[in-house]
Amino acid sequence: MATGEAEKRPVLEVVQAEGDDNSCVTFVLHEEDHTLGNALRYMVMKNPEVEFCGYSITHPSESKINFRIQTRGGLPAVDPFRHGLNELTEVCQHILHTFEASMKAYRERQEVPMD
Template structure:
C-alpha cells in the first residue's frame, strides 16, 4: 500500500505487511546507496503490528520505481552472499577431506 500525494510521485510512504527490522533496515541501506534517493527511512508503527512503513523521497524519479529497483538490488546482493557462503562451505569441506587424507 502506498500513501502520498498523487501529484508528486517522487515522495511516497510504502506500508509493507509481514515485515520487520531485518527487511526494512536492509531496504533503507540499499535505497540510500541510490543517488536518486534524497531521503529514506522506516518506522514500525507498533511492536505487535507486523508491518513497516518505508518513506522514500527522490530527486524526481517515481518513488515506486526507485523502491522496485532497490528490491531488485537487494535480491541480487542476497544471491551473491548466498553463493559466496555456499562456496566457502564447499571449499572448507574439501580442505577438511584433504587434511584427513594426508594423515593416513
C-alpha cells in the first residue's frame, strides 16, 4: 500500500475539556518545537485578558507541542491564540524586511570601488 504520498496529519488540533468553557483550551501543534512555542507564548501573554499561557513538549522523540491558554472574563481562548499568531507573523515579516534591506545595502557598498 505504498502510494508515495505522505499521510496528511492536521497541523493544529484543539483539545478542550467537556462542557462549554471556551476560556481554557489546549492547542496541539504538530511538527513544532520550542522555537514557535516560546515566541508564541510571549506574544499571547502580552494580552491582559490571558490568565495563563504555557506550552510543553510531550516527548523529545515527538515533534509536537501542547500549547495551553486560559483567559479571564469568558474571552474564548482562540482569540488570543489567533492574535498572538498574527502578531508573531508581523514581527517575523518586519525582521525579514529589515534583514533584506540590510543585505541589499551591504551588497551595494561592496560593489562601489574603493579609491
